[in-house]
Amino acid sequence: MSDGPTARSTSAPIPAGNRPARRPTDAVRALLLTREYPPEVYGGAGVHVEHLARELARLGPVEVRAFGRQQVHDGALVVRGFGSGSPDPRAPADPVVDVLRVGLAMAAAPAEADVVHCHTWYTHWPGILLRLRRGLPLVVTAHSLEPLRPWKREQLGHDADVAAWVERQALESADAIIAVSHGMRADVLRLFRVPPERVHVIPNGVDTATYRPVESRMRLARFPLDPARPYVLFVGRISRQKGLLHLLRAVPDLDPGAQLVLCAGAADTPALAREVEVAVERLRATCPGRVIWIREMVDRETAVELYSHAAVFCCPSVYEPFGLINLEAMACATPVVATAVGGIPEVVVDGETGCLVPVEIDPDGQPRDPAGFARALAGALNRLLADPARRRAMGAAGRRRAEAVFGWAEVARQTRALYRRLREPDAG
Numbered sequence: 001m002s003d004g005p006t007a008r009s010t011s012a013p014i015p016a017g018n019r020p021a022r023r024p025t026d027a028v029r030a031l032l033l034t035r036e037y038p039p040e041v042y043g044g045a046g047v048h049v050e051h052l053a054r055e056l057a058r059l060g061p062v063e064v065r066a067f068g069r070q071q072v073h074d075g076a077l078v079v080r081g082f083g084s085g086s087p088d089p090r091a092p093a094d095p096v097v098d099v100l101r102v103g104l105a106m107a108a109a110p111a112e113a114d115v116v117h118c119h120t121w122y123t124h125w126p127g128i129l130l131r132l133r134r135g136l137p138l139v140v141t142a143h144s145l146e147p148l149r150p151w152k153r154e155q156l157g158h159d160a161d162v163a164a165w166v167e168r169q170a171l172e173s174a175d176a177i178i179a180v181s182h183g184m185r186a187d188v189l190r191l192f193r194v195p196p197e198r199v200h201v202i203p204n205g206v207d208t209a210t211y212r213p214v215e216s217r218m219r220l221a222r223f224p225l226d227p228a229r230p231y232v233l234f235v236g237r238i239s240r241q242k243g244l245l246h247l248l249r250a251v252p253d254l255d256p257g258a259q260l261v262l263c264a265g266a267a268d269t270p271a272l273a274r275e276v277e278v279a280v281e282r283l284r285a286t287c288p289g290r291v292i293w294i295r296e297m298v299d300r301e302t303a304v305e306l307y308s309h310a311a312v313f314c315c316p317s318v319y320e321p322f323g324l325i326n327l328e329a330m331a332c333a334t335p336v337v338a339t340a341v342g343g344i345p346e347v348v349v350d351g352e353t354g355c356l357v358p359v360e361i362d363p364d365g366q367p368r369d370p371a372g373f374a375r376a377l378a379g380a381l382n383r384l385l386a387d388p389a390r391r392r393a394m395g396a397a398g399r400r401r402a403e404a405v406f407g408w409a410e411v412a413r414q415t416r417a418l419y420r421r422l423r424e425p426d427a428g
Contacts, residue, residue, distance in 0.1 A: 028419045029061045031113035031136070033106055033123035035099075037066035037079060042266050042297070043237060044324040045120050045143045048204055053077060055205075055412030063113065065106045067122070082106050096159040100125055107133070115139060115419045121146065121163045124170030131173065137422040140170050141178040144321050147191050150365045151240035155268040168192065175422050178202045178415070180322040181343025187321075202415055203346070204322045205408035211304060211331035213399065219302040220309065223261075224292055230311035231259040231292075232381055233334075235303065235325050238267035238276055240365065243316035243339065246374050248279045250316075251287055253378035255385045263294045263306060307332035311391060312384050313354075316377055318361055320344050326354075327406055330398030335391045337380045347406075353398035355380045 032053055036046025049064065056062045057077035064072075064079040072079035082105045099122050107126035117139040118127035124140065131138040146152065146164040153160045171177055171192045177199045179185035185199050217227065225231065232254070236242040244264060251260055262280075267273035283291050298306070307313065313329035315338035322343040326336050330347075336354030338344050341361065350356040357376045360368045367373040384391050 027060055028416065028423055029112060029114045030056055030063070030416075030419060031111055031116045031130070032056075032062065032064045032119065033066075033116065033127055034064065034119040035067045035122035036120075037064055037068065037070055037081075040066070040068040040070070044204070044322070047324060048141070048143065049119050051205060051207055051408045052412060052415065053079070055408045056416060058409075059412060059416050061112075063111070065109070065123075065126075067102055080109070082109075096156075096162050104129075111136070114423045117141065117415075117419075118170065119143060121167040121170070124166050128170055128173060131175075137175040137419075138170070138173065139176045139178060139418065139422065140174040141180070142171065142184055142188055142321070143180060144319070145184070145187055145191060148187060148319055148365070149241060150363070151268075154240070154272075174198065176200060176418055178418070180204050181346045183343045183346065184321040200418060202411060202418070203343075203406060204324050204327065205406050205411040206324070206327045206331045206402050207408060208331050208399075208403050210300060211307070211328045211402075213333040213395075214304055214308045216305060217309060219298075219305045223294060225261065226259060226289070229257055229259050230385055231261045231309075232385075233261050233263065233306055233310035233313050233329070234316075235263045235306070235313075235328075236315075236317075238264050238272055240268070240272065241317060241319050243318050244276060245279060246318075246367065246370060247314055247316040247377060248276070248283060248291075249370070249374035250378040250381070251283050251290060253375060253382075254290070255382050256287075256290070258311065258381075258385050259290060259292060261292045261294065261306065261310070263298060263303070265295050265297055303328070304332060307334050310334050311388075312337055312381055314377065314381060315339065315344065316357075316373075317341060317344070318359070318365055318367065323347050327402055330354075330395075331402040333395035333399040335384055335394035335398065337377065337384065349397070349401065353394055353401055355384065 034049040038050055053062050053064050061076045066081050068081040070079045070081035082102050103125040107129035116127050116130045116136045118124050119141050120143055127138050130136045146167045179188055179199055179201050180203055182201050185201050188199050234247055280291055280293055307329050313334045313336045315323055315326050317339055320342040326338055326347050329336050330353055336348050338348050340356040340358050348354045357380050359373050362368045
């Protein structure tokens with residue numbers, strides 16, 4: 001762990017001779033680097049980049065470079081995919097080397113940009129190269145922090161050390177860091193050698209035109225849901241971070257009249273997938289008809305129906321720098337029960353848009369009292385399940401908050417303003 005906010009930063013100013021020529025303030029060209037971009041999206045970072053890029057393109061030229069085969073030319077928005085995979089088909093698979101190889105290709109391609117903006121450690125490496133070799137100011141959005149995700153070693157082994165090293169180099173050399181919550185900003189300053197003035201809080205946003213309460217249940221008809229019974233909804237990856245096993249442990253204490261719907265897939269490891277399968281099988285034997293597991297990645301229209309008709313949305317995460325899924329549920333006018341960790345309390349207002357469940361996390365990133373945590377989740381869910389009027393009031397308040405505070409147009413405006421300050425530090 002580094003010394004904290006008073007420690008000296010390793011980032012050096014970009015030499016004047018390396019800086020691109022200045023452009024008018026209304027024509028800042030942004031280069032976004034991301035692992036995920038539609039149709040290859042599996043987490044919140046991919047959703048973030050998709051919407052941010054679209055809104056930024058309303059304000060000026062944007063190029064997105066992503067892992068995959070994407071090719072988009074839509075007005076001011078250009079998206080280019082960079083394929084993964086070893087150039088030698090006989091070579092054994094090496095995911096981290098593959099990540100670095102794609103990053104080199106991203107950095108080597110010609111770029112007409114005034115600022116480079118990286119999302120997740122997968123693209124920090126090309127961002128560093130573009131800063132050093134082409135003099136582009138480097139912005140890094142911190143969607144999560146590797147030191148606070150110890151379970152990644154279970155998933156990646158020693159490759160987790162590579163991810164952590166790359167992240168540290170990027171954050172400590174970046175000209176600006178965007179933290180998606182004040183809680184994450186505090187974590188960045190605690191864990192990395194970064195001057196406080198370089199860390200800016202700009203939250204995630206939500207598309208309230210897409211995520212909205214709907215009456216339709218057409219897409220839900222193919223799932224074995226009982227429409228006469230309320231359901232608690234979970235949406236997310238099968239990851240230690242998302243706390244799904246803790247929610248499953250809460251099921252025996254849930255109101256027996258309620259269903260638990262899991263929209264969960266993409267397990268971090270086969271071992272974790274099997275743990276969840278065993279837990280669900282046990283619940284189906286002991287609590288029949290109580291757990292419905294949707295293993296596929298559903299489309300947005302289906303997700304909106306699931307959110308809209310849930311009695312309560314539950315986010316049992318043990319680490320969540322922001323918690324975009326909570327915001328999606330709120331935009332669909334659904335009350336939320338979530339853990340009071342990371343940036344979640346900045347999204348979910350306890351007692352107004354949902355209920356926050358306190359939890360103490362140990363150094364391994366898990367609850368110190370797993371059984372007590374499961375009981376607390378069940379208690380909070382049961383209180384809302386028993387009070388339809390309160391659920392309706394919280395759902396309406398959540399929708400209002402999503403519209404008023406977390407619109408993507410405002411997120412893009414703040415981001416573009418940061419770009420301008422970096423590109424023209426002595427302007428105005």
